[in-house]
Amino acid sequence: MTKEELVNLCKEGDEQALSLLYKTYVKKMKRICSRYVSDEQTVNDLLHDGFIIIFTSIDTLRSYEKLESWMGKIMKNISLKYLEQCHAITNIPLDCIEEFEEPLIPSYSTNFPSYAIMLKMVESLP
Numbered sequence: 001m002t003k004e005e006l007v008n009l010c011k012e013g014d015e016q017a018l019s020l021l022y023k024t025y026v027k028k029m030k031r032i033c034s035r036y037v038s039d040e041q042t043v044n045d046l047l048h049d050g051f052i053i054i055f056t057s058i059d060t061l062r063s064y065e066k067l068e069s070w071m072g073k074i075m076k077n078i079s080l081k082y083l084e085q086c087h088a089i090t091n092i093p094l095d096c097i098e099e100f101e102e103p104l105i106p107s108y109s110t111n112f113p114s115y116a117i118m119l120k121m122v123e124s125l126p
Contacts, residue, residue: 001020003064003065003067004064006020006021006024006064006067007058007061007064007067008064010055010058011058011059011061015126018055018126019126021054022051022126025068025071026047026051028068028072029047029050029051029071029072029075030043030044030047032072032075032076032079033046033047033050033075033078033079035079036076036079036080036082036083037079037082037083042082046075046078046079046082047075049078050071050074050075050078053074053078054071054074055126
């Protein structure tokens with residue numbers, strides 16, 4: 001299968017083509033993420049997130065010839081964004097917090113789908 005055929009099938013949502021795209025480029029994309037992030041688990045998470053972006057936005061790819069560089073840019077950008085977020089987190093020393101202050105309790109949404117629905121969603125991924 002040519003790269004052009006692969007891209008066209010992926011744009012049509014063909015699951016086998018998406019799977020082939022993943023298998024063909026996963027090692028190269030992992031190396032790109034690994035250049036920026038050293039933690040293996042984080043690299044795998046970024047790789048997963050990057051491929052979700054690739055799969056959902058492959059329609060925006062104008063030229064099949066630029067597939068690999070386009071995917072590489074996505075992986076690079078997602079890695080850099082992760083690093084940026086890590087550096088943006090500031091730590092407040094405990095001695096700077098007054099004793100009467102109570103920690104903020106985050107309000108979590110209770111509108112999560114059930115475990116069975118989430119499992120079906122994950123199993124439907126290519």
